[in-house]
Each structure stands twice: as structure tokens, then as C-alpha cells.
Amino acid sequence: GCWEDKGGAKMIVGHIGARKGSKGVPGKNFRMLQGKPLIDWSLDQLLNNSRIDAVVVSTDDEEIYHHACSKDTVDIGLRPAELCTDTAAKWPVWQHSLAAVEEKLGEVSIFVDLDCTAPLRWDSDVDAALDQFIAQRPDMLMSCCTARKNPYFNLLETDPDGRLQVSKPLGHLVVARQQAPVVYEHAGGTYVVDPAYLKSASSLFEGRVLPYIMPAERCADIDSELDFKIVALLMAEQENSANR
DSSP: OOOOOOTTOOEEEEEEEEOSOOSSSTTGGGSEETTEEHHHHHHHHHHTOTTOOEEEEEESOHHHHHHHHHTTOBOOOSOOGGGSSTTOOHHHHHHHHHHHHHHHHOOEEEEEEEOTTOTTOOHHHHHHHHHHHHHHOOSEEEEEEEOSSOTTTTOEEEOTTSOEEESSOOSSOOOSGGGSOOOEEEEEEEEEEOHHHHHHOSSGGGSOEEEEEOOGGGOOOOOSHHHHHHHHHHHHHHTTOTTO
16 A cells, blocks of 8 residues: 555655536546546656655545545545535645544644646656755745746736726836746645644645745646646657656
8 A cells, every 4th residue: 555654653645635626627637638637647646756655635526536545545535515615725625634644544744735737747846845845844835936927017907097007016117027026826736734734724824835946837737628738738748758
């Protein structure tokens, strides 16, 4: 199996949340992408990582649940109904999964979550994020890439008269993006969390949350049919990469 008792040593647990419903791309988590279900690009990354002691999948989808169990993940049953709605946040899902895993296997030292909608992440990204977390010991590490649009420069809002304004104006005019503060997109779907923080906080950003910076080409997130096409093209390009 993927979990082995290490004589009471604390565990690193890998987690994937995969809800059945998706308005943008129905059934996307189990849809085939370059020869395997979308979820497996992330699930296999956790199962094949020698540093991760146990893997758990939180889902309300019977098909995904049985698929995950067949891959020797920790069986925590189907996700409770109150965590299955469109508005259910990640945080309570993570809290539920952590509690269920600790009840079965004992204390968890690091909780790693991968979004199964971000299949372009490399295996080495999981290791690099773990290394950064262990070195810096934040409450949480979250993957980001430099934002393509910048609210100090080329993200716009309308004022009460309907006129366009820069979204976050500074005291001086910003005429090039290089002059604006760097902003990040939350992307790439990789999180490394301190279980004590996950238990005590009520949302993602309460504590010391640091960025794990990834290049934009590995940060694509599938939320539409167009995203699926783009990711399939990028993945075909990356197939020969030794880093996958």
C-alpha cells in the first residue's frame, strides 16, 4: 500500500478534493486527458512521491471514490453532503479530510493538497514546495505565478459615471508594468499546510501564507472547455520533458 507505519513517526499526507459537480466542464475530474483521467495526473503524483506517506481523496462522486480506493488511498468514505455544494470552500473539506485521516492513521505533520484541475504541475514542483515549506515553516505555502494582468497598470474598473479607471491607482502614474508592484495569480493548485494551522484557522489567509512561485506554463487550471483544449496542447508539448 501507499502508507506504511513508520514506528510512530509523523506523516506527510497527500490530499485531493474532487467534487462531482462542475458547471464549466461537466464531469471534468474524471474526463480523459492524454490517455488517463484528469484526476490521475495529480493523484499519481502523490502516490508516486516517496516522501508522501498516505494519500486521501475527498469526493462525493461514487466513480471517483471507487477509483481512488482501487489505487490504495486511505478510505474516508464519501464526502458529507454539506461539503458538496457549489459554495463549499476548500478549508472545511481539508479539515474534514485531516480529521478522518488522523482518526485512522495518527498524527499528520504536513498536509499537501493538489488541485486535480492543474495537471501541468511537475513532480519536482511537489518536492520543491515541500522543501520550501520545511525550510521556511510558514502556516501554509500556496503555488502562484506572476500575474499576467496587474491591477496597478492594466486591470480596470468603472467609476460611478461609467468611466474606466485603473483598478488600484498609485500616487504616481504607472506607464509600464515594470513600474508597478509585482502581483501574483493563485495558480498551479499546490498547497502545503501545517496541520495545526488547518485545525485552528477558519480560512486560508489568516496566518503566514507564503507563495511557492511556479512558471506560468505549469499553472494552467481547467475551468472551461477552452482550458481543456489549451492544457491538452501544452501537455502534448511537454510529453518529452524529463521533468514530468
